[in-house]
Amino acid sequence: MLDSLFSRMCLRNGRRTIITAATKDVPDTSIPWFRISESNPAEHDESCLSRIYTIPSDITASLMSNMTLELRKQTEIFRELVNFNYKKIYDLTSCDNGIQGVGKTTSLLHLIHYGLVKRYFVLHLPWVQTWFRYPRDAVASPLEPDKIDLPESATKWLKYIKEINKVALSQLDLKTTKEYTWSQREITKSGESLSNLIEFGIQRNKFACGVINAVVDELKMASTAGKCRTLVIIDGFNAFTSSITHVKDENHTYVPPERISITSTFLSSVDYNWCNGAAILTVDKRANKDRKDSDYPTYLLGKKGFELLDPFLPICVENYSLDEFKTILEYYKDRKWIKNISDKGQRELELLSNKNPYQLWALCKPLY
Amino acid sequence: MFVGRKFNSLILSNLRCNLENSFQFYSVFPPNYIKPIYKKGEQEALYQEETALKQFSHLPVKPAKTNNTCSEFHDELIRKFTNYIMRKGNKKMARKILDETFENIKIKKLNEYYNTSPEYRENIILDPKVIFYQAVENCTPVLELQKISRGGIAYQVPIPMNENRAQFLSMNWIISTAQNKGNAEKLSDVLAKDIIDAANNQGRVIKKKYDMHKQCEANRAYAHYRWL
Numbered sequence: 001m002l003d004s005l006f007s008r009m010c011l012r013n014g015r016r017t018i019i020t021a022a023t024k025d026v027p028d029t030s031i032p033w034f035r036i037s038e039s040n041p042a043e044h045d046e047s048c049l050s051r052i053y054t055i056p057s058d059i060t061a062s063l064m065s066n067m068t069l070e071l072r073k074q075t076e077i078f079r080e081l082v083n084f085n086y087k088k089i090y091d092l093t094s095c096d097n098g099i100q101g102v103g104k105t106t107s108l109l110h111l112i113h114y115g116l117v118k119r120y121f122v123l124h125l126p127w128v129q130t131w132f133r134y135p136r137d138a139v140a141s142p143l144e145p146d147k148i149d150l151p152e153s154a155t156k157w158l159k160y161i162k163e164i165n166k167v168a169l170s171q172l173d174l175k176t177t178k179e180y181t182w183s184q185r186e187i188t189k190s191g192e193s194l195s196n197l198i199e200f201g202i203q204r205n206k207f208a209c210g211v212i213n214a215v216v217d218e219l220k221m222a223s224t225a226g227k228c229r230t231l232v233i234i235d236g237f238n239a240f241t242s243s244i245t246h247v248k249d250e251n252h253t254y255v256p257p258e259r260i261s262i263t264s265t266f267l268s269s270v271d272y273n274w275c276n277g278a279a280i281l282t283v284d285k286r287a288n289k290d291r292k293d294s295d296y297p298t299y300l301l302g303k304k305g306f307e308l309l310d311p312f313l314p315i316c317v318e319n320y321s322l323d324e325f326k327t328i329l330e331y332y333k334d335r336k337w338i339k340n341i342s343d344k345g346q347r348e349l350e351l352l353s354n355k356n357p358y359q360l361w362a363l364c365k366p367l368y
Numbered sequence: 369m370f371v372g373r374k375f376n377s378l379i380l381s382n383l384r385c386n387l388e389n390s391f392q393f394y395s396v397f398p399p400n401y402i403k404p405i406y407k408k409g410e411q412e413a414l415y416q417e418e419t420a421l422k423q424f425s426h427l428p429v430k431p432a433k434t435n436n437t438c439s440e441f442h443d444e445l446i447r448k449f450t451n452y453i454m455r456k457g458n459k460k461m462a463r464k465i466l467d468e469t470f471e472n473i474k475i476k477k478l479n480e481y482y483n484t485s486p487e488y489r490e491n492i493i494l495d496p497k498v499i500f501y502q503a504v505e506n507c508t509p510v511l512e513l514q515k516i517s518r519g520g521i522a523y524q525v526p527i528p529m530n531e532n533r534a535q536f537l538s539m540n541w542i543i544s545t546a547q548n549k550g551n552a553e554k555l556s557d558v559l560a561k562d563i564i565d566a567a568n569n570q571g572r573v574i575k576k577k578y579d580m581h582k583q584c585e586a587n588r589a590y591a592h593y594r595w596l
Contacts, residue, residue, distance in 0.1 A: 337478075365474075367470075368496055
Protein backbone atom coordinates (compact mmCIF):
# COMPACT_ATOMS: atom_id res chain seq x y z
CA MET A 1 0.00 0.00 0.00
CA LEU A 2 2.83 2.36 0.80
CA ASP A 3 4.24 2.01 -2.67
CA SER A 4 0.99 2.96 -4.28
CA LEU A 5 0.79 5.93 -2.01
CA PHE A 6 4.27 6.99 -2.97
CA SER A 7 3.47 6.66 -6.63
CA ARG A 8 0.42 8.83 -6.22
CA MET A 9 2.25 11.48 -4.42
CA CYS A 10 2.94 14.54 -6.44
CA LEU A 11 5.03 17.19 -4.94
CA ARG A 12 6.59 20.28 -6.31
CA ASN A 13 8.89 21.43 -3.65
CA GLY A 14 9.71 24.90 -2.58
CA ARG A 15 7.95 27.33 -4.88
CA ARG A 16 4.59 28.72 -4.11
CA THR A 17 2.07 31.11 -5.47
CA ILE A 18 1.25 34.15 -3.47
CA ILE A 19 -2.40 34.36 -2.79
CA THR A 20 -4.79 36.77 -1.24
CA ALA A 21 -8.34 36.26 -0.23
CA ALA A 22 -11.73 37.84 -0.28
CA THR A 23 -11.80 41.06 -2.13
CA LYS A 24 -14.87 43.09 -2.60
CA ASP A 25 -13.16 46.36 -3.38
CA VAL A 26 -10.82 44.98 -6.02
CA PRO A 27 -12.31 45.69 -9.41
CA ASP A 28 -12.62 42.65 -11.63
CA THR A 29 -12.38 44.56 -14.88
CA SER A 30 -8.63 44.96 -15.27
CA ILE A 31 -6.37 42.40 -13.67
CA PRO A 32 -2.77 43.51 -13.01
CA TRP A 33 0.06 41.20 -14.04
CA PHE A 34 0.71 39.92 -10.53
CA ARG A 35 -2.84 38.68 -9.99
CA ILE A 36 -4.64 35.59 -11.24
CA SER A 37 -8.33 35.73 -12.03
CA GLU A 38 -8.82 32.04 -11.26
CA SER A 39 -9.70 31.65 -7.59
CA ASN A 40 -9.87 27.86 -7.54
CA PRO A 41 -6.52 26.51 -6.30
CA ALA A 42 -7.22 23.11 -7.88
CA GLU A 43 -7.00 24.60 -11.34
CA HIS A 44 -3.74 26.47 -10.98
CA ASP A 45 -0.82 25.46 -13.15
CA GLU A 46 2.80 26.43 -13.69
CA SER A 47 1.96 29.86 -15.05
CA CYS A 48 0.39 30.82 -11.72
CA LEU A 49 3.62 30.46 -9.78
CA SER A 50 4.72 33.53 -7.83
CA ARG A 51 1.52 35.35 -8.61
CA ILE A 52 -1.37 36.47 -6.48
CA TYR A 53 -4.86 35.04 -6.47
CA THR A 54 -7.94 35.83 -4.44
CA ILE A 55 -9.93 33.50 -2.22
CA PRO A 56 -13.71 33.99 -2.08
CA SER A 57 -14.87 35.90 0.97
CA ASP A 58 -16.99 33.14 2.49
CA ILE A 59 -13.96 30.93 3.05
CA THR A 60 -12.01 33.83 4.51
CA ALA A 61 -14.86 34.58 6.88
CA SER A 62 -14.89 31.01 8.15
CA LEU A 63 -11.12 30.96 8.58
CA MET A 64 -11.04 34.40 10.15
CA SER A 65 -11.73 33.33 13.74
CA ASN A 66 -8.58 31.23 13.97
CA MET A 67 -6.07 33.28 12.04
CA THR A 68 -3.12 34.96 13.68
CA LEU A 69 -3.49 38.55 14.81
CA GLU A 70 -1.05 39.79 12.22
CA LEU A 71 -2.94 38.05 9.43
CA ARG A 72 -6.22 39.47 10.62
CA LYS A 73 -4.66 42.92 10.60
CA GLN A 74 -3.39 42.38 7.06
CA THR A 75 -6.82 41.24 5.97
CA GLU A 76 -8.27 44.46 7.26
CA ILE A 77 -5.59 46.64 5.74
CA PHE A 78 -5.73 45.09 2.30
CA ARG A 79 -9.44 44.34 2.52
CA GLU A 80 -8.34 40.75 1.87
CA LEU A 81 -6.07 38.08 3.32
CA VAL A 82 -2.46 37.51 2.31
CA ASN A 83 -1.37 33.92 2.12
CA PHE A 84 1.16 31.48 0.63
CA ASN A 85 0.66 28.28 -1.15
CA TYR A 86 2.20 25.05 -2.40
CA LYS A 87 1.54 23.84 -5.85
CA LYS A 88 0.04 20.42 -5.26
CA ILE A 89 -1.50 18.51 -2.43
CA TYR A 90 0.30 15.45 -1.15
CA ASP A 91 -1.29 12.08 -0.49
CA LEU A 92 0.99 11.37 2.38
CA THR A 93 2.09 12.66 5.71
CA SER A 94 4.27 15.63 5.15
CA CYS A 95 6.01 17.97 7.44
CA ASP A 96 6.87 21.60 6.75
CA ASN A 97 9.75 23.30 8.37
CA GLY A 98 11.38 26.64 7.94
CA ILE A 99 12.53 29.64 9.90
CA GLN A 100 10.15 32.03 11.59
CA GLY A 101 8.02 34.27 9.41
CA VAL A 102 8.62 32.34 6.24
CA GLY A 103 4.98 31.58 5.54
CA LYS A 104 4.30 28.14 6.96
CA THR A 105 0.96 29.03 8.50
CA THR A 106 -0.15 30.93 5.44
CA SER A 107 0.74 28.09 3.10
CA LEU A 108 -1.39 25.87 5.31
CA LEU A 109 -4.27 28.29 4.85
CA HIS A 110 -3.99 27.80 1.14
CA LEU A 111 -4.03 24.03 1.57
CA ILE A 112 -7.22 24.38 3.57
CA HIS A 113 -8.75 26.28 0.71
CA TYR A 114 -7.65 23.56 -1.66
CA GLY A 115 -9.12 20.92 0.62
CA LEU A 116 -12.42 22.75 0.95
CA VAL A 117 -12.71 23.19 -2.80
CA LYS A 118 -11.89 19.51 -3.39
CA ARG A 119 -14.52 18.48 -0.80
CA TYR A 120 -12.08 17.14 1.74
CA PHE A 121 -13.08 16.97 5.36
CA VAL A 122 -10.60 19.43 6.82
CA LEU A 123 -9.33 18.90 10.35
CA HIS A 124 -7.44 22.11 10.89
CA LEU A 125 -5.72 22.69 14.20
CA PRO A 126 -4.63 26.34 13.98
CA TRP A 127 -1.89 26.62 16.57
CA VAL A 128 -1.40 23.77 18.99
CA GLN A 129 0.47 25.87 21.47
CA THR A 130 -2.62 27.96 22.27
CA TRP A 131 -4.18 24.89 23.87
CA PHE A 132 -1.19 24.19 26.04
CA ARG A 133 0.06 27.64 26.70
CA TYR A 134 -3.05 29.48 27.79
CA PRO A 135 -5.27 26.79 29.30
CA ARG A 136 -8.45 28.44 30.58
CA ASP A 137 -9.69 25.40 32.41
CA ALA A 138 -7.88 22.11 32.88
CA VAL A 139 -10.05 19.45 34.50
CA ALA A 140 -9.67 15.74 35.03
CA SER A 141 -11.11 13.77 32.16
CA PRO A 142 -14.41 11.97 32.91
CA LEU A 143 -13.77 9.32 30.27
CA GLU A 144 -10.12 8.41 30.61
CA PRO A 145 -8.55 8.16 34.08
CA ASP A 146 -5.39 10.11 34.87
CA LYS A 147 -5.78 12.42 31.88
CA ILE A 148 -6.54 16.10 31.66
CA ASP A 149 -9.25 17.69 29.52
CA LEU A 150 -9.28 21.19 28.07
CA PRO A 151 -13.04 21.52 27.53
CA GLU A 152 -13.24 25.21 26.66
CA SER A 153 -10.69 25.15 23.86
CA ALA A 154 -12.11 21.83 22.70
CA THR A 155 -15.61 23.29 22.37
CA LYS A 156 -14.22 26.27 20.52
CA TRP A 157 -12.35 24.01 18.13
CA LEU A 158 -15.43 21.86 17.50
CA LYS A 159 -17.37 24.99 16.59
CA TYR A 160 -14.61 26.00 14.21
CA ILE A 161 -14.52 22.56 12.57
CA LYS A 162 -18.27 22.63 12.17
CA GLU A 163 -18.04 26.06 10.60
CA ILE A 164 -15.37 25.27 8.00
CA ASN A 165 -16.79 21.86 7.12
CA LYS A 166 -20.37 23.06 6.78
CA VAL A 167 -20.59 21.92 3.16
CA ALA A 168 -18.80 18.63 3.70
CA LEU A 169 -20.98 17.71 6.69
CA SER A 170 -24.19 18.33 4.78
CA GLN A 171 -23.08 16.59 1.60
CA LEU A 172 -21.05 13.61 2.75
CA ASP A 173 -23.67 12.10 5.07
CA LEU A 174 -21.24 10.54 7.55
CA LYS A 175 -22.57 8.19 10.20
CA THR A 176 -21.13 6.89 13.44
CA THR A 177 -20.18 3.25 13.28
CA LYS A 178 -20.29 2.36 16.95
CA GLU A 179 -22.03 3.36 20.13
CA TYR A 180 -20.43 5.93 22.42
CA THR A 181 -21.41 5.96 26.06
CA TRP A 182 -20.67 9.31 27.64
CA SER A 183 -22.53 8.82 30.89
CA GLN A 184 -25.41 6.74 32.17
CA ARG A 185 -28.00 8.85 30.39
CA GLU A 186 -26.10 10.26 27.45
CA ILE A 187 -25.40 7.78 24.70
CA THR A 188 -24.63 8.39 21.04
CA LYS A 189 -26.03 5.45 19.11
CA SER A 190 -24.37 3.98 16.07
CA GLY A 191 -25.80 5.28 12.82
CA GLU A 192 -26.21 8.82 14.04
CA SER A 193 -24.84 11.56 11.81
CA LEU A 194 -21.45 13.09 12.50
CA SER A 195 -22.81 16.62 12.71
CA ASN A 196 -25.07 15.50 15.56
CA LEU A 197 -22.04 14.13 17.36
CA ILE A 198 -20.18 17.43 16.93
CA GLU A 199 -23.27 19.33 18.07
CA PHE A 200 -23.40 17.15 21.18
CA GLY A 201 -19.77 18.00 21.89
CA ILE A 202 -20.47 21.71 21.59
CA GLN A 203 -23.44 21.51 23.94
CA ARG A 204 -21.96 19.11 26.48
CA ASN A 205 -18.81 20.95 27.36
CA LYS A 206 -17.68 18.19 29.70
CA PHE A 207 -17.35 15.58 26.95
CA ALA A 208 -15.90 17.85 24.24
CA CYS A 209 -12.48 16.18 24.31
CA GLY A 210 -14.08 12.74 24.11
CA VAL A 211 -16.15 13.92 21.16
CA ILE A 212 -13.01 15.11 19.38
CA ASN A 213 -11.51 11.68 19.89
CA ALA A 214 -14.67 10.04 18.53
CA VAL A 215 -14.85 12.38 15.52
CA VAL A 216 -11.23 11.72 14.56
CA ASP A 217 -11.74 7.97 14.90
CA GLU A 218 -14.93 8.08 12.83
CA LEU A 219 -13.28 10.14 10.12
CA LYS A 220 -10.36 7.77 9.96
CA MET A 221 -12.71 4.85 9.59
CA ALA A 222 -14.88 6.63 7.04
CA SER A 223 -11.95 7.63 4.87
CA THR A 224 -10.46 4.15 5.04
CA ALA A 225 -13.82 2.86 3.85
CA GLY A 226 -13.76 5.44 1.05
CA LYS A 227 -16.77 7.45 2.17
CA CYS A 228 -14.88 10.69 2.42
CA ARG A 229 -11.40 12.12 2.20
CA THR A 230 -9.83 13.74 5.19
CA LEU A 231 -7.21 16.45 5.31
CA VAL A 232 -5.44 16.79 8.63
CA ILE A 233 -3.66 20.12 8.97
CA ILE A 234 -1.84 20.83 12.18
CA ASP A 235 0.21 23.95 12.74
CA GLY A 236 3.01 23.71 15.27
CA PHE A 237 2.78 19.95 15.60
CA ASN A 238 5.91 19.63 17.70
CA ALA A 239 4.01 21.01 20.70
CA PHE A 240 2.60 17.49 21.03
CA THR A 241 6.02 15.92 21.16
CA SER A 242 7.67 18.36 23.54
CA SER A 243 8.35 17.35 27.11
CA ILE A 244 6.41 20.02 28.99
CA THR A 245 3.30 22.21 28.66
CA HIS A 246 1.87 25.11 30.63
CA VAL A 247 -1.12 23.06 31.78
CA LYS A 248 -1.19 22.35 35.51
CA ASP A 249 -2.80 19.36 37.15
CA GLU A 250 -4.47 19.23 40.60
CA ASN A 251 -1.06 19.15 42.30
CA HIS A 252 -0.14 22.44 40.56
CA THR A 253 2.68 20.91 38.60
CA TYR A 254 3.19 21.27 34.88
CA VAL A 255 2.20 18.16 32.98
CA PRO A 256 3.76 16.67 29.83
CA PRO A 257 1.58 16.66 26.68
CA GLU A 258 1.00 12.90 26.98
CA ARG A 259 -1.23 13.48 29.96
CA ILE A 260 -3.58 15.74 28.04
CA SER A 261 -6.37 13.78 26.42
CA ILE A 262 -6.34 15.42 22.98
CA THR A 263 -2.65 14.66 22.41
CA SER A 264 -3.22 10.97 21.77
CA THR A 265 -6.17 11.83 19.52
CA PHE A 266 -4.15 14.00 17.19
CA LEU A 267 -1.12 11.74 17.29
CA SER A 268 -3.39 8.94 16.12
CA SER A 269 -4.81 11.17 13.38
CA VAL A 270 -1.38 11.37 11.71
CA ASP A 271 -0.67 7.66 12.25
CA TYR A 272 -0.24 5.23 9.38
CA ASN A 273 -3.23 3.01 9.99
CA TRP A 274 -5.59 4.82 7.65
CA CYS A 275 -5.59 5.98 4.05
CA ASN A 276 -7.50 8.11 1.56
CA GLY A 277 -6.42 11.34 3.13
CA ALA A 278 -3.49 13.56 3.85
CA ALA A 279 -1.81 15.04 6.84
CA ILE A 280 0.19 18.22 6.59
CA LEU A 281 1.99 19.34 9.69
CA THR A 282 4.33 22.16 10.48
CA VAL A 283 7.05 22.25 13.06
CA ASP A 284 8.14 25.50 14.58
CA LYS A 285 10.61 26.62 17.17
CA ARG A 286 8.05 28.77 18.87
CA ALA A 287 5.60 25.92 19.31
CA ASN A 288 7.44 24.22 22.12
CA LYS A 289 9.01 25.29 25.33
CA ASP A 290 12.10 23.14 25.55
CA ARG A 291 13.61 22.87 22.08
CA LYS A 292 14.62 26.25 20.70
CA ASP A 293 18.02 25.73 19.10
CA SER A 294 17.32 24.51 15.59
CA ASP A 295 14.63 24.73 12.92
CA TYR A 296 14.99 21.19 11.61
CA PRO A 297 12.26 18.58 12.16
CA THR A 298 14.57 15.88 13.49
CA TYR A 299 15.46 18.07 16.40
CA LEU A 300 12.08 19.71 16.91
CA LEU A 301 10.05 16.51 16.81
CA GLY A 302 12.42 14.58 19.03
CA LYS A 303 13.10 10.91 18.60
CA LYS A 304 9.61 9.73 19.53
CA GLY A 305 7.77 12.16 17.33
CA PHE A 306 10.05 11.56 14.42
CA GLU A 307 9.55 7.81 14.60
CA LEU A 308 5.81 8.28 14.80
CA LEU A 309 5.71 10.35 11.62
CA ASP A 310 8.41 8.52 9.71
CA PRO A 311 8.30 8.15 6.71
CA PHE A 312 7.15 11.66 5.87
CA LEU A 313 7.97 14.17 3.20
CA PRO A 314 10.00 17.01 4.57
CA ILE A 315 9.24 20.27 2.84
CA CYS A 316 11.35 23.29 3.43
CA VAL A 317 9.41 26.50 3.17
CA GLU A 318 11.83 29.04 1.88
CA ASN A 319 12.06 32.78 1.79
CA TYR A 320 10.72 34.65 -1.23
CA SER A 321 12.45 34.22 -4.53
CA LEU A 322 13.28 37.41 -6.39
CA ASP A 323 10.14 37.10 -8.51
CA GLU A 324 7.93 36.66 -5.49
CA PHE A 325 9.64 39.53 -3.76
CA LYS A 326 8.89 41.83 -6.67
CA THR A 327 5.34 40.57 -6.86
CA ILE A 328 4.62 41.16 -3.22
CA LEU A 329 6.03 44.69 -3.34
CA GLU A 330 3.91 45.34 -6.40
CA TYR A 331 0.94 44.01 -4.50
CA TYR A 332 1.65 46.32 -1.54
CA LYS A 333 1.84 49.21 -3.97
CA ASP A 334 -1.43 48.17 -5.52
CA ARG A 335 -3.13 48.10 -2.11
CA LYS A 336 -1.69 51.58 -1.30
CA TRP A 337 0.42 50.23 1.53
CA ILE A 338 3.66 51.58 0.09
CA LYS A 339 4.24 53.96 -2.77
CA ASN A 340 7.41 55.99 -3.15
CA ILE A 341 10.01 53.27 -2.99
CA SER A 342 12.68 53.54 -5.64
CA ASP A 343 14.71 50.68 -7.07
CA LYS A 344 17.49 51.42 -4.61
CA GLY A 345 15.03 51.30 -1.76
CA GLN A 346 13.70 47.97 -2.98
CA ARG A 347 17.21 46.63 -3.08
CA GLU A 348 17.75 47.85 0.45
CA LEU A 349 14.55 46.15 1.64
CA GLU A 350 15.64 42.97 -0.09
CA LEU A 351 18.95 42.95 1.72
CA LEU A 352 17.56 44.01 5.08
CA SER A 353 14.80 41.41 5.12
CA ASN A 354 16.74 38.68 3.32
CA LYS A 355 13.45 38.27 1.39
CA ASN A 356 11.83 36.85 4.50
CA PRO A 357 8.08 37.50 4.22
CA TYR A 358 7.45 38.49 7.80
CA GLN A 359 10.49 40.70 8.07
CA LEU A 360 9.66 42.37 4.79
CA TRP A 361 6.17 43.05 6.08
CA ALA A 362 7.59 44.46 9.31
CA LEU A 363 10.01 46.68 7.41
CA CYS A 364 7.29 47.98 5.11
CA LYS A 365 5.06 48.96 8.01
CA PRO A 366 6.38 52.49 8.68
CA LEU A 367 7.29 53.20 5.04
CA TYR A 368 5.27 54.72 2.32
CA MET B 369 30.54 78.54 44.04
CA PHE B 370 31.00 82.10 42.91
CA VAL B 371 34.47 81.34 41.66
CA GLY B 372 33.21 78.35 39.77
CA ARG B 373 30.52 80.39 38.04
CA LYS B 374 32.98 83.09 37.12
CA PHE B 375 35.32 80.44 35.73
CA ASN B 376 32.54 79.00 33.62
CA SER B 377 31.33 82.29 32.25
CA LEU B 378 34.58 84.10 31.59
CA ILE B 379 37.50 81.75 31.40
CA LEU B 380 36.08 78.52 30.04
CA SER B 381 34.29 80.17 27.16
CA ASN B 382 37.50 81.98 26.37
CA LEU B 383 39.42 78.71 26.43
CA ARG B 384 37.04 76.92 24.15
CA CYS B 385 37.52 79.45 21.41
CA ASN B 386 41.22 79.67 21.93
CA LEU B 387 42.86 76.80 20.13
CA GLU B 388 46.43 77.41 21.24
CA ASN B 389 45.71 76.20 24.77
CA SER B 390 45.94 72.46 25.15
CA PHE B 391 42.73 72.10 27.14
CA GLN B 392 40.27 69.24 26.81
CA PHE B 393 37.11 70.32 24.95
CA TYR B 394 33.70 68.72 25.27
CA SER B 395 33.94 67.50 21.70
CA VAL B 396 36.93 65.57 20.44
CA PHE B 397 36.88 67.71 17.32
CA PRO B 398 37.77 71.41 17.38
CA PRO B 399 35.06 73.82 16.26
CA ASN B 400 36.63 74.44 12.86
CA TYR B 401 35.63 70.91 11.83
CA ILE B 402 32.52 70.93 9.66
CA LYS B 403 29.61 68.52 9.83
CA PRO B 404 29.73 65.61 7.38
CA ILE B 405 27.44 65.42 4.38
CA TYR B 406 26.35 61.83 4.40
CA LYS B 407 23.34 61.83 2.06
CA LYS B 408 24.14 60.69 -1.41
CA GLY B 409 21.72 63.12 -3.02
CA GLU B 410 23.30 66.09 -1.26
CA GLN B 411 26.77 64.96 -2.24
CA GLU B 412 25.77 64.67 -5.88
CA ALA B 413 24.19 68.11 -5.72
CA LEU B 414 27.53 69.42 -4.44
CA TYR B 415 29.37 67.86 -7.34
CA GLN B 416 27.05 69.67 -9.71
CA GLU B 417 28.17 73.08 -8.47
CA GLU B 418 31.90 73.57 -8.62
CA THR B 419 32.04 76.66 -6.42
CA ALA B 420 30.28 74.90 -3.56
CA LEU B 421 32.66 71.98 -3.80
CA LYS B 422 35.69 74.27 -3.69
CA GLN B 423 34.39 75.76 -0.48
CA PHE B 424 34.52 72.36 1.22
CA SER B 425 37.60 71.01 -0.46
CA HIS B 426 40.21 71.81 2.21
CA LEU B 427 38.07 71.84 5.34
CA PRO B 428 38.47 69.20 7.99
CA VAL B 429 35.30 67.09 8.35
CA LYS B 430 33.93 65.31 11.40
CA PRO B 431 33.22 61.61 10.94
CA ALA B 432 29.60 60.67 10.39
CA LYS B 433 27.62 59.40 13.39
CA THR B 434 26.49 55.83 13.57
CA ASN B 435 22.85 56.76 12.97
CA ASN B 436 23.64 58.78 9.85
CA THR B 437 22.92 56.64 6.84
CA CYS B 438 22.49 57.41 3.19
CA SER B 439 19.42 55.14 3.06
CA GLU B 440 16.41 56.70 1.40
CA PHE B 441 14.31 55.71 4.42
CA HIS B 442 16.40 57.91 6.71
CA ASP B 443 14.90 61.24 7.58
CA GLU B 444 16.45 63.94 9.72
CA LEU B 445 13.26 65.19 11.38
CA ILE B 446 12.03 61.68 12.09
CA ARG B 447 15.39 60.79 13.57
CA LYS B 448 15.11 63.78 15.85
CA PHE B 449 11.57 62.88 16.84
CA THR B 450 12.74 59.36 17.71
CA ASN B 451 15.34 60.85 20.02
CA TYR B 452 12.69 63.00 21.69
CA ILE B 453 10.52 59.96 22.32
CA MET B 454 13.46 58.05 23.75
CA ARG B 455 13.62 57.58 27.52
CA LYS B 456 16.66 56.35 29.42
CA GLY B 457 18.57 55.76 26.22
CA ASN B 458 16.22 53.02 25.03
CA LYS B 459 16.34 53.89 21.38
CA LYS B 460 15.11 50.51 20.21
CA MET B 461 11.87 51.06 22.06
CA ALA B 462 11.57 54.62 20.74
CA ARG B 463 12.03 53.45 17.18
CA LYS B 464 9.46 50.72 17.70
CA ILE B 465 6.93 53.21 19.03
CA LEU B 466 7.44 55.53 16.07
CA ASP B 467 7.21 52.67 13.56
CA GLU B 468 3.96 51.53 15.13
CA THR B 469 2.72 55.11 15.08
CA PHE B 470 3.36 55.40 11.37
CA GLU B 471 1.71 52.06 10.78
CA ASN B 472 -1.36 53.19 12.71
CA ILE B 473 -1.48 56.43 10.75
CA LYS B 474 -1.40 54.44 7.53
CA ILE B 475 -4.15 52.10 8.69
CA LYS B 476 -6.36 54.99 9.79
CA LYS B 477 -5.81 56.88 6.57
CA LEU B 478 -6.44 53.78 4.47
CA ASN B 479 -9.72 53.24 6.30
CA GLU B 480 -10.66 56.80 5.52
CA TYR B 481 -9.59 56.23 1.93
CA TYR B 482 -11.82 53.23 1.46
CA ASN B 483 -14.76 54.83 3.24
CA THR B 484 -14.91 57.91 1.01
CA SER B 485 -16.48 57.84 -2.39
CA PRO B 486 -14.08 57.21 -5.32
CA GLU B 487 -14.19 60.80 -6.65
CA TYR B 488 -12.66 62.28 -3.48
CA ARG B 489 -10.16 59.53 -2.79
CA GLU B 490 -7.29 61.26 -4.55
CA ASN B 491 -7.35 64.17 -2.09
CA ILE B 492 -6.54 61.97 0.88
CA ILE B 493 -2.88 61.94 1.87
CA LEU B 494 -1.78 58.43 2.82
CA ASP B 495 1.90 59.14 3.38
CA PRO B 496 2.62 59.17 7.13
CA LYS B 497 5.80 61.17 6.62
CA VAL B 498 3.94 63.99 4.88
CA ILE B 499 1.30 63.95 7.60
CA PHE B 500 3.99 64.05 10.27
CA TYR B 501 5.75 67.01 8.65
CA GLN B 502 2.42 68.82 8.34
CA ALA B 503 1.66 68.13 11.99
CA VAL B 504 5.02 69.45 13.19
CA GLU B 505 4.63 72.54 11.06
CA ASN B 506 1.13 73.20 12.34
CA CYS B 507 2.17 72.85 15.97
CA THR B 508 5.17 75.17 15.71
CA PRO B 509 4.68 78.21 17.99
CA VAL B 510 5.85 81.73 17.24
CA LEU B 511 6.09 83.27 20.69
CA GLU B 512 6.74 81.99 24.17
CA LEU B 513 6.68 83.47 27.64
CA GLN B 514 9.85 84.03 29.55
CA LYS B 515 10.32 85.16 33.11
CA ILE B 516 12.24 88.44 33.31
CA SER B 517 12.61 90.30 36.61
CA ARG B 518 12.52 94.03 36.47
CA GLY B 519 12.56 96.08 39.67
CA GLY B 520 12.18 93.00 41.84
CA ILE B 521 9.06 91.77 40.05
CA ALA B 522 9.13 88.81 37.70
CA TYR B 523 7.18 89.47 34.53
CA GLN B 524 6.02 86.92 31.98
CA VAL B 525 7.39 88.51 28.86
CA PRO B 526 6.43 87.29 25.38
CA ILE B 527 9.53 86.57 23.38
CA PRO B 528 10.01 85.30 19.85
CA MET B 529 12.24 82.26 19.56
CA ASN B 530 14.53 80.75 17.02
CA GLU B 531 13.51 78.04 14.58
CA ASN B 532 15.23 75.23 16.40
CA ARG B 533 13.54 75.93 19.70
CA ALA B 534 10.16 76.28 18.01
CA GLN B 535 10.52 72.94 16.27
CA PHE B 536 11.63 71.32 19.49
CA LEU B 537 8.61 72.69 21.36
CA SER B 538 6.27 71.57 18.64
CA MET B 539 7.54 67.99 18.65
CA ASN B 540 7.80 67.79 22.41
CA TRP B 541 4.21 68.98 22.82
CA ILE B 542 3.03 66.22 20.53
CA ILE B 543 4.82 63.66 22.68
CA SER B 544 3.86 65.10 26.06
CA THR B 545 0.17 65.41 25.21
CA ALA B 546 0.18 61.82 24.03
CA GLN B 547 1.85 60.72 27.23
CA ASN B 548 -0.67 62.62 29.36
CA LYS B 549 -3.32 60.16 28.25
CA GLY B 550 -1.89 57.59 30.64
CA ASN B 551 -1.40 53.91 30.26
CA ALA B 552 -4.94 53.00 29.24
CA GLU B 553 -4.06 53.32 25.58
CA LYS B 554 -0.86 52.47 23.80
CA LEU B 555 1.41 55.44 23.18
CA SER B 556 1.67 54.59 19.49
CA ASP B 557 -2.13 54.66 19.11
CA VAL B 558 -2.48 58.01 20.86
CA LEU B 559 0.46 59.49 18.95
CA ALA B 560 -1.09 58.42 15.65
CA LYS B 561 -4.38 60.04 16.58
CA ASP B 562 -2.68 63.25 17.75
CA ILE B 563 -0.48 63.53 14.67
CA ILE B 564 -3.41 63.11 12.30
CA ASP B 565 -5.39 65.69 14.29
CA ALA B 566 -2.50 68.14 14.29
CA ALA B 567 -2.04 67.72 10.55
CA ASN B 568 -5.69 68.73 10.16
CA ASN B 569 -5.09 71.79 12.38
CA GLN B 570 -7.24 70.56 15.23
CA GLY B 571 -6.83 68.63 18.44
CA ARG B 572 -5.11 69.05 21.77
CA VAL B 573 -1.63 70.02 20.61
CA ILE B 574 -2.94 72.80 18.40
CA LYS B 575 -5.02 74.00 21.33
CA LYS B 576 -1.90 74.12 23.46
CA LYS B 577 -0.20 76.31 20.88
CA TYR B 578 -3.18 78.65 20.68
CA ASP B 579 -3.34 78.88 24.48
CA MET B 580 0.26 79.95 24.59
CA HIS B 581 -0.27 82.53 21.87
CA LYS B 582 -3.25 83.83 23.77
CA GLN B 583 -1.23 84.28 26.94
CA CYS B 584 1.47 86.08 24.97
CA GLU B 585 -1.23 88.35 23.57
CA ALA B 586 -2.50 89.07 27.08
CA ASN B 587 0.99 89.93 28.30
CA ARG B 588 1.60 92.24 25.39
CA ALA B 589 2.07 95.15 27.78
CA TYR B 590 5.27 93.62 29.15
CA ALA B 591 6.83 93.13 25.76
CA HIS B 592 9.14 96.12 26.16
CA TYR B 593 10.85 94.48 29.15
CA ARG B 594 12.66 92.38 26.66
CA TRP B 595 15.07 95.20 25.92
CA LEU B 596 14.46 97.71 28.73
